[in-house]
Amino acid sequence: MPPLIQSLNTHVDTPAPAPSTRTAMNGPWTSYLPPWLIALTLRHPLASKFAAAATLAVAAYVLLCRKRTAARPLALPDGTRVYSPPFVFQNARYLTVNGKVLRVLHRHGPQEKPAVVFLHGMGGNLAQWAPLMEKVAEYAEVVGVECVGHGMSKDTGRPDDYRTLSMVDDIASALTSTLPPTRDLVLVCHSYGCCMGTYLAASHLGPRIRGMVYLGGRALMPPTAIIATRKLAALPSPILTLLRLYDRWGGINSASVTRYLGPGSPRDLRALQAIWNKHLENTQLKALAGGLQWVGEDEYNKVACPVLVIMGDKDGAVPVGASVEDYRRVLAGKAGTAEPVVVLPGIGHQVMLEATEEVWTRMTRFLVEACGVKLV
Template structure:
């Protein structure tokens, strides 16, 4: 995908799209992914917003971090946004990227005007038994071996295993996922679980009081789709359930996902 500009700060790879003077919209990918996961929705968003895609620590083109705790990842992102000198942004997180977005708002409410969470499980008990290909890649004893020899086809299968039907997986997403280390991925997953076990995401959002959009695929094989109703209790939250969509709405239903994000961001201006 073509982009307007690439910057690097605090070890973080940042890709900018759209006019710099436009309102900022920050995109945060999930674990085991990269900023390229947003490719299908970026063009529509960049028509109206300064879109900032980041690679989280140890993912994509970003350097590793001493700690992969969710608050620490949010702190690194805050430093990046401080350097950019942006007004409060619409911050969008996919899957565990929603946890980083939430932690950013907890730490630095001055940086976050509104939050959108896509396929972000509310608490550990909402996690479903994972697809076989993911269990094989993640869990020992086979995990480290398969991770070291994984092919492009296996990586694509890992992404599509959490989708509800065939999708076009961006080539740069496959290339960037290949660079994620096994130990990094395992550590990130543990830290994510610790964050939502300490306090559920709906509870955290309720305490924040910022406008929230929650997008959940009604056929998500990773998180129990019925758990999306827990977000209904969050004040100032709108919950959108997408029929027939799995864990990757931006790959499976990019047009609908983009429209929802545009409408939400515009409402907060």
């Protein structure tokens, strides 16, 4: 056979060596890839990129949406514990209430004066009350309750525990365990806590409540807002995580911080707010949204005590104009509430932190003039 024909026959008849999968996917991660992924990559050129993207997405979900096993303290970069200011650390304790472990602050005071009870909002904690609590504690008994999963109170993992009326019942039980049953009360509430305080005043605790101060609250919630809240509860956790990350983009100047604080708020307070906004897990937010039951005019009609509302005109968490009008309507005719709403200029949602002195001054004057309660 001529050499040329022999060379051609050799070229045609000799099978080419099988392509090496390791050669087809050379790279630093090749040795870690499973055989099925390598085989899939050989069939479609985009498969490896899709698989890598899917793997990164799963890893991000595991890291960002990991389930919280227990309540944990948060700290600033310098190590400052944001959930335990000195006043809170010295006077708070854990109390088992309705099968839940809640952190309850109790600072004893004069028995002849009403006990002042502080109720935080959604995602709030006792630390947000510390500056105002310290002022009140000089003259009266102080009580504060962290609702389930908030602050240092334990997360039960049960969505029903995060329903509005369930948390209201927890607060009532904590007060019953902490104070004598005949003790008069003054409620100081913030945001969602105003809703829960109204339920307490409309229930069997109503006769004991001498007055209420609402900070940054919302009187009524229209059906459109309720629907939006239900949609939040129905969101898949990965999507909710991405939305929360986008909301926090920008750190202390992000939309999530600006929503709660006015433009003149100090840098350290903005840093604290950025940390507080991250404390609740997705499962807790969804449970709170799904179990939300806002008060209506029927509950306000049952409130017998005077009410003072203090809001900031830079509040981005609640519609200030609509809330002012709603409060004026539902509180009309209440004893001592001729002008129940005060709007502070340049102040955001965290009224008690941004305007502590102003709140203290207006609160003490209101309690004397409208409620007959002299703290100072």
